[in-house]
Amino acid sequence: MSLITANNLSKSFGAQDIFEDISLSIPRGARIALVGSNGVGKTTLIRILIGQDFPNSGVVQHAKELTIGYLPQEASLAAKGTLWQTCLEVFSDLIDMEEALKEWMQAMADPEQSDEAVTRYGSLEQAFEQQGGYTYEMRIKQTLSGLGFDEEDFHRPITQLSGGERTRALLAKLLLESPDVMMLDEPTNHLDIEAVEWLESFFKDWDGALVVVSHDRYFLDQVAETIWEMTPALEVYSGNYSTYLAQREERYARRLAEYEAQTAFIEKEQEFIRRNIAGQNTSQAKGRRRRLERLLEDSRLAPPPSEPRRMHINLNTRDRSGDIVLRTHNLEVGYHDEGKPLFSCPDLLLQRQECAAIIGPNGAGKTTFLKTILEKIPPYSGKVTIGASLVIGYFAQAHEGLDPDRTLMTEIDSVSPNMLPAEIRNYLAKFLFTGDNVFRKVGTLSGGERGRLALAKLSLSDANLLLLDEPTNHLDLPTQEVLESVLSNFPGTILLVSHDRYLIDSLASQIWEVEPQGRSLQVFRGSYTQFKAHQLKMAGVSDLKDPEGTDVIHDRSSSTQQKPSEKTLSKYERRKAANRLEEIEKKIQTLESKQKTISDELINPPADSNRVLKLGEDYVSLQGQIESLMEEWSELHEKLAD
Numbered sequence: 018m019s020l021i022t023a024n025n026l027s028k029s030f031g032a033q034d035i036f037e038d039i040s041l042s043i044p045r046g047a048r049i050a051l052v053g054s055n056g057v058g059k060t061t062l063i064r065i066l067i068g069q070d071f072p073n074s075g076v077v078q079h080a081k082e083l084t085i086g087y088l089p090q091e092a093s094l095a096a097k098g099t100l101w102q103t104c105l106e107v108f109s110d111l112i113d114m115e116e117a118l119k120e121w122m123q124a125m126a127d128p129e130q131s132d133e134a135v136t137r138y139g140s141l142e143q144a145f146e147q148q149g150g151y152t153y154e155m156r157i158k159q160t161l162s163g164l165g166f167d168e169e170d171f172h173r174p175i176t177q178l179s180g181g182e183r184t185r186a187l188l189a190k191l192l193l194e195s196p197d198v199m200m201l202d203e204p205t206n207h208l209d210i211e212a213v214e215w216l217e218s219f220f221k222d223w224d225g226a227l228v229v230v231s232h233d234r235y236f237l238d239q240v241a242e243t244i245w246e247m248t249p250a251l252e253v254y255s256g257n258y259s260t261y262l263a264q265r266e267e268r269y270a271r272r273l274a275e276y277e278a279q280t281a282f283i284e285k286e287q288e289f290i291r292r293n294i295a296g297q298n299t300s301q302a303k304g305r306r307r308r309l310e311r312l313l314e315d316s317r318l319a320p321p322p323s324e325p326r327r328m329h330i331n332l333n334t335r336d337r338s339g340d341i342v343l344r345t346h347n348l349e350v351g352y353h354d355e356g357k358p359l360f361s362c363p364d365l366l367l368q369r370q371e372c373a374a375i376i377g378p379n380g381a382g383k384t385t386f387l388k389t390i391l392e393k394i395p396p397y398s399g400k401v402t403i404g405a406s407l408v409i410g411y412f413a414q415a416h417e418g419l420d421p422d423r424t425l426m427t428e429i430d431s432v433s434p435n436m437l438p439a440e441i442r443n444y445l446a447k448f449l450f451t452g453d454n455v456f457r458k459v460g461t462l463s464g465g466e467r468g469r470l471a472l473a474k475l476s477l478s479d480a481n482l483l484l485l486d487e488p489t490n491h492l493d494l495p496t497q498e499v500l501e502s503v504l505s506n507f508p509g510t511i512l513l514v515s516h517d518r519y520l521i522d523s524l525a526s527q528i529w530e531v532e533p534q535g536r537s538l539q540v541f542r543g544s545y546t547q548f549k550a551h552q553l554k555m556a557g558v559s560d561l562k563d564p565e566g567t568d569v570i571h572d573r574s575s576s577t578q579q580k581p582s583e584k585t586l587s588k589y590e591r592r593k594a595a596n597r598l599e600e601i602e603k604k605i606q607t608l609e610s611k612q613k614t615i616s617d618e619l620i621n622p623p624a625d626s627n628r629v630l631k632l633g634e635d636y637v638s639l640q641g642q643i644e645s646l647m648e649e650w651s652e653l654h655e656k657l658a659d
Contacts, residue, residue, distance in 0.1 A: 019044050020083055020198050020226055021066055026075035028061055035061055036249040039075070043198060047226040050237045050258065053247035054326075055465050055493040059230050060090060062247070063200050066228075086196035090203045090230075094187040096175040100166065101157065103175055103186060107193045108153045114145045160189045163215035165208060165378070181207035192219060198226045205233045209378040210516055218596055232494055234258050234519035248323075262498075272322035283309065328499050329447040330472055334509045335479035339405035342482055342510045343367035343390065348399035350386050358397040359385060360531055362538045367527070369404075372504075372511040374521040374545065377531030383514045384414060386531075387484050390512070410480030414487040414514070416467045418474070421460030425450055425470060428459055433477050448473045464491030472500070481509035489517045521545045553597060594653055601650045605643055612639045 019042040027037035035058040043049065043066075051059050064070035066077055067085050079085075096103045105112065118141055124134035149156070161171060164185045178186060184207050191199060205213045217239040220227060231237055237244075237258035244254040244261040252268075254261040286309050293302035345365040351358035359382030367373055375383045388394045390401055391411060411418070419428060429441045436444065445455050448469045462470065468491050475483070483504075489497045501523050504511060515521055521528075522545040530539045530548075541548045615636045 020047075020080045021077065023066060023077045024075055026062070026065060026072045026077070028058065028065065028070075028072050034249075036247065036251075039251045041245070041251060043226055043228060045197075045226055046224060047228070048220070048240055048242040049226075049228045049245055050241035050243070051228060051230045051245045051247065052237075052258075052261075052494050053249070054495055055463075057247045057249050059247055060202055063087070063202060063228065063230065067200055080197075083198065084194075084196040086191040086194055086199045088184075088188055088191055088199075088201045088204055090206070094175060094178075094183045094190070096186075099172045099174055100161065100178070100186055101171045104157045104161065104190055104193055107190060108149075111145065111148060111150045111153055114141060114148075114150060118142060118145060156193060157189075160192050160219075163212065163219065164189050165212040185212075195223070195225060198228070201227070201229045201231075203231055204229060205231055205236050205516075208516075210376060210518065211378065213516070214596075221596070221599055232489070232492065232497065233517065234494065234497065235517070235522070238519070269322050269324065276321050326449060328449055328469060328472075328496050330476050330499060330503050332476050332483070332503055332507050332509075333479060334481040334507075335408060336406050336481060338369055338407050338481045338510065340369050341366070342369055342371070342404040342407065343512070344402045344404075346400045346402070348389075348401060349397040350382055350389050351397040352385075352394070353397060358536065360533065360536045360538050362399075363540060365529070365540065367510060367512065369510055370508065371526045372513060372524045373527040373529050374525035375512070375514045375529045375531065376516075376521070378533060381531040381533040383531055384486055387411070387486055387512065387514060391484065407482050408478065408480045409482045409484060410475050410478040412471055412475055412483070412485045412488050414490065416471050419459045419467060419471060421458065423459055425455045425457060425459065428470060429473065429477070432474050445473065465493060465496070468492050469496065483507065483509065483511045483513075485511065486514045487516065488513075489515065489520055518545060553594070556594070594657055598650060598653050598657070601646050601653070605646050605650070608639050608643050608646070612636060612643070615639070 021043040022041070024040045026039040028035045029037075039062070051062070053059055061070060065072050067087050068077070068079075069087070094103070118138060121134045121138040121141065124130040125138065127134070145151075158168075158171075162168075166182075166185070166189075170182075175183065175186060188201075188204055191201075204216065208216065213233065213236055217236060220240050227240070229237075229240065239257070241257045242255075244256070244258065246252040246254065246261070246265070252265075254264045256264070286305055290302045290306045290309070293299060294306070296302075343365065344367075345362055348362045348365070349358035350360055350362070375386060377383055385394060389396055390403075391409065392401075420431075423431070425445055426438065426441055429444065430436065433441075442455055445451075450466075450469070459467065459470065468488070472488070488500065492500065497517075497520070501520055504520075504524055511524060513521065513524060525545055526542070528541040528543070528545060528548045530541065531537075532539065541551060543551070615632050618632060
């Protein structure tokens, strides 16, 4: 049974149609990602589904006694108490039961009430335990810590929290409430990588239904099982984000082939009618014309497949840089007036055409590191050496290089004064700024629009070294896909600060991880996937070998460290191991399903002997993969049990 169903929804604002004739259903346990370009109506659709907005036509139906949790993109948590008190509100019934238990415990000391008190206490205590009465405080601590709050934050008043912290506080409250359906609009916006990974782990164990709007492609890969793409029609795809990309390309190619075949058929029919309408085959030509006219009138023709408007960007280098792009020696990053550095670095080396991704929690000093390289901030100590023939392009997270009082036209003119006004307008159109939008002031732009304008300026720099600080922030998924493709083919060198694990995994040849607790930076030579595999190995929870061609530089303050196998697993390491266990279980289920399909086919084998031989080989190969995964599963399970 579906929790929410909608039929023939349409929505418009004035003369502007947002979407029309959308029908959908949300089953129990669903994991749905709602994707599409900015402005296509994703947030509006969610607000209609939860009853905060109304369609111009169509009907939304909810299951009886349905509970819904909603996290808006610009969340505002209005609460008077502390963060802890706000989370306790979720468990008010349990707290009342807890007080009642104390009263019945006291009553048991009274001989006149003891019999009744024992009976009442026993039944109430059983209900209290079943509803999580002994674990709710632990759940609050786990949820707040998982979303990036420190213990000293627990008792801060909500009024003292920043906008991003309030959003995280509201998300924590929603997770603790555990409604039947959770609707989340950009839940990862204010989370660092570790907090997002904790959230992914939470949803793997949660049994409610989830509908999420997110620009975090890696998060969607981990969480989503169905993709709804608004175009503004609603296209449904099975699988996670990466699967959706492949299916979308296949679907487009199929529709294009159908449209081309249909066009060829019409042209062939029209040519026959033209040649024969006045000749010997006139009756046949007239018959074909009538059938073609009916086909056109009945609108039974497939429309031409359309793709959303996409940004067009070229990143070209003017000159070739030297082979050594960046080198550091005894570098410490930070501000002298703070009395101690943010972190120290091993001696770093970045070579031409490499991409180093700098990761770490918010506030660790990643942006400060970029500004140190740009010589906007002096090193706390040590030295940064820039290579020869470098032209540096800088994409700032806060877009401070944009003047809010300039128009888009004058902003482009400031970096390319030789371009004519018509050329500037054509250039801005490649970044989806058309018509009178080119005369808007920068200060009126949304976050995504400012990001596209900053990329437009960056692409005019002819830089051969790009310093990118959160370049995908606020960009919609189609724009992120374009940017990723362009950066993958960039002939220069990239230093990337990002929480976008999908982008990092696509580009990075090195991972530079800032660890604020140890005030250090560690270098891993390899991709992000290899980096995560290495973390599991170092945590002592996997016998995975380092991928070939990888190396790790550790900058530890202590030269004597326990081997991972000799220490107790941390909470983070246990969570990683548990996630790997679940991943293995899913892989085993998939392989066993494939094996069963082959087995069913071999019961009634095909006549082709080569086909039978191939099926047998595939069956044996799948069995080997299953046995290998089972061995790893057993080892991980034993380590977690220890």
